[in-house]
Amino acid sequence: MASSSATSSAFSTRSLCKTYGQGASTIHALNQVDLEVPAGELLVLLGPSGSGKSTLLNILGGLDAPSSGQVFYGSQELNQFDDRHLTRYRREHVGFVFQFYNLIPSLTARENVSLVTEIARDPMPPEAALALVGLSARLDHFPAQLSGGEQQRVAIARAIAKQPQVLLCDEPTGALDSQTGILVLEAIDKVNRELGTTTLLITHNAGIAAMADRVIRMADGRIVDITVNAERLHPGQMSW
């Protein structure tokens, strides 16, 4: 089984299920999901609320455990990990970007990034990570002194500064206007292209799909459609 998960595959899932509740009121958040994510790919997950895309991302990110089925990170089976291993997995391999930034208000931009680089094995300097998202001039600003787009770019810098193998973004532009959103997507795109970080991006917004290598549409806990983009658009070229 492990050998079939080639090293070029970042994630793979087999019959992945996640259910909530029991009996008649059982909700299938994920229902028999099989997915391969090649390393370095930028994958966009589209779908309405409750379609299961966040649940999938949470399981891949080691925040949640499946009810049945298997999930592999490379050759390692994530559903066999205990809490301590999952913490180490998140710490060393995964970068998260949240819809509401979740920056630490008592730390400056640079310090928010340092928070992660201090515990990472082979991080880039916080300043370099912030330069990558275009915030070299805002290093010593506190979250309260930054705009929403700037805060989200700090969050991206924080996520990629430890040079993770995967970057998981849940609605990163959900709280932003489109112009600011594009700046944020540009940062994500740049990280994916320049660092080769496998990137999964959840969105409601079909317009964003154009920047992906592949687009997966979900509904009722299943993958209903997979589209491969012949050409990835640069976020600056997109509009919604």
Next chain:
Amino acid sequence: MPAWLPTLQRKLLRDLWHIKGQALAITLVIAASVGMYVMSKGMLLSLNQTRSDYYAQHRFAQIYAPVKRAPRRLRAAALDLAGVRQADARIRVGVLMDVEGVVAPISAQLLSLPAGAQPAINAIALSQGRLTRERASNEIVLLESFALAHGLAPGDRIQAILNGKQRRLDIVGLALSPEFVYAISPGEIVPDSRRFGVGWMDDTSLAEAFDLDEAFNELLLLTDPDRSSAELISRLDQWLRPYGATGAYTRSEQLSDRFLSNEIEQLDVMGYLLPPIFLLVAGFLLHVVLTRLIETEREQIGLIKAFGYSHFAVAGHYLQLAGLITLAGIVLGSVLGQQLGQGLASLYQDYFKFPYLRFAAPLDVYGVAAGISMLAALLGCGLSLNQVLRLSPAVAMAPPLPPDYSRGARHLQSLLRNLDQPSRMILRHLLRWPVRAGLTCAGMAMAMGLLIGSSFSLDAMDYMIDASFNIIEPQDASVVLVEPRQGEAARAMQQLPGVLLAEPYRAVPVVLRHRHRHRRETLIGLPAQADLSRLVDADLRRVELPHQGLILSRKLAELLMIEPGDLLEIEVTEGHRPQLRLPVAGIVESFLGTGAYMEMGALNRSLREDHLISGIRLLLDPARSDEVYQQIKAMPGVAGISLQQAAQKAFYDTLQESLGTFTFFNTLFAALIAIGVVYNSARVALSERGRELASLRVLGLSRGEVSYILLGELALLCLLSLPLGALLGYALAAFLVHSFDTDLFRIPLIIHPSTYAYAALVIIVAATLSAAVVRRRIDRLDLIGVLKTRE
């Protein structure tokens, strides 16, 4: 939930359920405050009431006028003195008693009872048996506590040495007396039921035994309440002078009553000192919890207001929440106070011998406790309610801005340079909310201070006992003679086998006057190089007796407002009653009672008497002390003997019992405060920063690392609170030492390092326990919810 309950009220109950842990902590702190107040104030009133009822029922004398010997007829004449309502004359003598199985003789007082009846003044409360019969010279009624301590009951016998003659006495009754509520032998500091006997015997028989036929040696008076007793006393002293009056005194100078008053005063201080500390803490906790609740419910508040509820209706809603918590605290505290009060009453019964002592706090005590608690709660939530009133519906619906940490951040830059990010978060958070951090720290410090302030007394007493018994009075026994005798008595005593050293002393009853102040004292004459009774300064260094002038104890000098070099007028109230004017040569430290001292030769010369002594202090060969006691029992001239070892043991036992109980409760209360403060602070911090911490968990920080951010802050505050608590404890101890500084005894300000350590340990353990509870919640943080929810 019942259907009739209005919706807002339902929300109230659910909110309360949601913060139940914190609400419980606050309830307990308020309960501790109310309980303490009800207990001490109720006990104070109960003691006062019991005392005044007991005194009134048994016609406890208001004035005591001891004389050497006065004819019976003077009793009737005393009624003619202005202001005297009732008069009684009696015989009071010091004797030695001999109880089977007890080797050392026991000092006792015998008091006369009129023929087969209760005396007109100072009636006794018979608890078993009967009064003595007329002319029954072998019958005695014993003080109940003394009899019980030796397992004696009516029908048993006891030996007494009456004026040098050994007598067997039949115990016919046991009794309590308002004169011996605090049954203490003169010169002692704590009562020792085994070592101090009191007995009542038939008047005529006692008179015969002591050659006081048709005479008495103590006049007791009840006076008109509106007459000045000072005037009456000076008249009495003049009138009784020919009969050897040593100076009349009022009830408030009577030994038992003085100790009782002193205890009541201490209770009063405690009752006013401790409850406010608890209320302060409770008010602060309510403020913190309510502020946080309102912060999390901003949107709901906006919504409720948007629906048309008035500002005040919404504020009232939160006020009710605080009110419910406070009310629960008041109810619980009232029950607690009632229970503690009853416990305290039975503890007091062990050493205050009342025929009954019921704890009964009047309703207004509960009312005051409730009112003050409500007021403290109102003050505590006043600030947070202001927040509710000011929130406009629109603002309330928008998320609050992220807190701005940029203010003052520049100053910190250099300080923070070498710290990791979690530590920076801790420091920035502390500096962002300095008031809250300060109050949390202060809360823990108060708990620790309270603990030190209440348990230091054991250290102080330890020091006091060691200093008093081993340095100041390092004797084994002290023998009091019936009358002053020639110094040969001491030399004879020195010859007894088993006596290592016999040192005489002279004790003269005097009135000391300086300007308008005066005090009745016993002036003690000591040999120049006394080894068994020493004078020491505040550092316990020996002070030599001067050839001229007096040495006063510090407290006596304070009371007389006199300093070294000043002249003191001394009116001797026995013998030829000379009036002396002598300079004060020095001040010495003493912890028990007050004292005035002179070199014995100088005193003899001033009194123009030969080498007279009043008693002898003894150092004994421990192996032969029983032998010495047997010989002393056979000596006719001995009025009493006190044993240092027994006194020391009585002291320790009383302390262990009373202070031990208090320390236990105070530890409990201090731990309660510490837990209340730490738990609430941690819960509030967790609720404020749960999202932040969950984000960090998602980013890969371990449970331990995340806990460090939240609990590290509390640990830091806890550490900061320790020196502050030590300081507060010292200040509280100093305050208590100052307010308990009476002429009966002084507590030195001694706090052992172990007491600081113990208090710090209690705080640290309480904080750790609270932290452990919160840590479990950190471990269960919802990592997924945090990604989706906006604060």
